[in-house]
Amino acid sequence: MSICANFDVQSCQTEGRGHQRACEFVPPSNAWYYAEKKMKPMKFITPASGDPDAPTQNLVGLGALAAELASEGVSVKGLFARTGVNVAQLEDAHARISHRQRLAIYRNARALAKRSDIGLLAGARQRISDYGIYGYAMVSSPTFGDALMFSLQHVTMAGPAVKQISFRIDGRTAILRSHGLDTLGDLLPFAAEFWRSSTTSLFSRVLEAAFPSTRMIFPFPPPVHWRNYERLFNCPIDFNAETMEWHFSADVLERPCPNANPITAKICQQVCDVVLTEQPGDSDLVRKIRTACLNSPKRFPAAGEIAEELGLSLRTLHRRLAEEGRSYQTIVDRMRQSVATELLENTHLGIDQVAERVGFAEATSFRKAFKKWTGRAPSDFRSGQDKIESNR
Numbered sequence: 001m002s003i004c005a006n007f008d009v010q011s012c013q014t015e016g017r018g019h020q021r022a023c024e025f026v027p028p029s030n031a032w033y034y035a036e037k038k039m040k041p042m043k044f045i046t047p048a049s050g051d052p053d054a055p056t057q058n059l060v061g062l063g064a065l066a067a068e069l070a071s072e073g074v075s076v077k078g079l080f081a082r083t084g085v086n087v088a089q090l091e092d093a094h095a096r097i098s099h100r101q102r103l104a105i106y107r108n109a110r111a112l113a114k115r116s117d118i119g120l121l122a123g124a125r126q127r128i129s130d131y132g133i134y135g136y137a138m139v140s141s142p143t144f145g146d147a148l149m150f151s152l153q154h155v156t157m158a159g160p161a162v163k164q165i166s167f168r169i170d171g172r173t174a175i176l177r178s179h180g181l182d183t184l185g186d187l188l189p190f191a192a193e194f195w196r197s198s199t200t201s202l203f204s205r206v207l208e209a210a211f212p213s214t215r216m217i218f219p220f221p222p223p224v225h226w227r228n229y230e231r232l233f234n235c236p237i238d239f240n241a242e243t244m245e246w247h248f249s250a251d252v253l254e255r256p257c258p259n260a261n262p263i264t265a266k267i268c269q270q271v272c273d274v275v276l277t278e279q280p281g282d283s284d285l286v287r288k289i290r291t292a293c294l295n296s297p298k299r300f301p302a303a304g305e306i307a308e309e310l311g312l313s314l315r316t317l318h319r320r321l322a323e324e325g326r327s328y329q330t331i332v333d334r335m336r337q338s339v340a341t342e343l344l345e346n347t348h349l350g351i352d353q354v355a356e357r358v359g360f361a362e363a364t365s366f367r368k369a370f371k372k373w374t375g376r377a378p379s380d381f382r383s384g385q386d387k388i389e390s391n392r
Contacts, residue, residue, distance in 0.1 A: 055096035057159045060131045068122035072114045110190050117225040119190045123197025137268030139206050140261040145253035154272050161191040174250040208258045215247040300359035303328040337373045344382045
């Protein structure tokens with residue numbers, strides 16, 4: 001059991017092609033070029049970095065935890081007891097929970113489990129379908145590198161318990177590092193086991209092969225079931241480390257996904273973009289408008305086109321939104337702001353590319369709109385986020 005070296009957060013880099021459209025494919029012979037030459041510093045903010053009581057996380061992956069407990073004879077109701085979450089929400093794609101609620105569920109699972117390695121066992125149960133559209137977007141990606149970049153850019157959909165996840169390549173080794181572990185307290189071992197086991201299972205199913213992990217590093221003492229770590233992850237394990245990292249062969253980034261499908265990948269990405277813009281309490285009409293906007297070839301078309309798409313007259317659309325105290329333009333602006341903020345924070349797409357992704361024909365118009373929404377220019381917003389990252 002060894003102490004791993006502590007990598008500087010500023011050096012965390014990501015190299016991949018997650019910034020390209022999902023339907024675009026670079027041949028494997030060129031893939032390593034993107035992984036070796038095109039990577040730039042990038043960070044990935046998770047819901048835990050904001051208000052811990054804000055209902056921003058969906059329930060993907062928690063079904064496997066409920067299933068593992070059920071196999072031990074534990075009622076699923078016990079898993080959600082005193083958390084403010086009910087069992088029915090496992091089947092509700094629009095249900096949202098807070099970071100604090102997720103940790104309460106983890107605490108219940110740990111207390112109710114008959115085995116200490118419940119997190120490892122539950123994570124190993126995960127299937128592509130347990131992650132919904134997020135999982136299908138990954139499995140249909142052209143290469144595993146594309147799938148990984150997509151998963152990180154949309155990591156909020158997977159419900160991670162840590163504040164931040166960064167990615168870099170060091171030689172031929174790819175490294176995922178977790179940050180902001182202090183919020184987990186004594187739940188850190190359980191959360192780490194469940195997250196790593198779940199993600200290993202997801203990655204293996206995307207590849208339809210064992211995932212090539214080369215080392216797992218954890219900042220806590222070895223638990224009583226520590227031998228199960230090496231059996232499950234099939235690599236050396238370091239405990240009592242100063243960081244939490246996952247090392248794997250960078251060669252896997254250029255491996256084609258067996259179930260790659262450019263059309264499916266693009267559709268799934270569009271749906272995931274819709275999810276990123278959803279707000280708690282959105283009505284069915286607002287959700288339909290969001291979906292129609294992001295699925296439209298024009299991205300955020302005029303209200304009349306959306307009304308026609310929904311089978312409504314323009315007047316009826318405006319009236320129904322007014323009854324909810326909303327307007328079509330407000331909905332569109334919030335969607336654009338949400339997607340733009342996500343892209344500026346978590347990718348290194350150019351300002352022109354971000355503008356195009358959120359439906360602006362010219363970057364100049366986007367800059368004016370973004371400053372109106374946030375009080376800051378897109379470049380200032382991005383550099384501000386970079387400064388926050390460098391101080392972590």
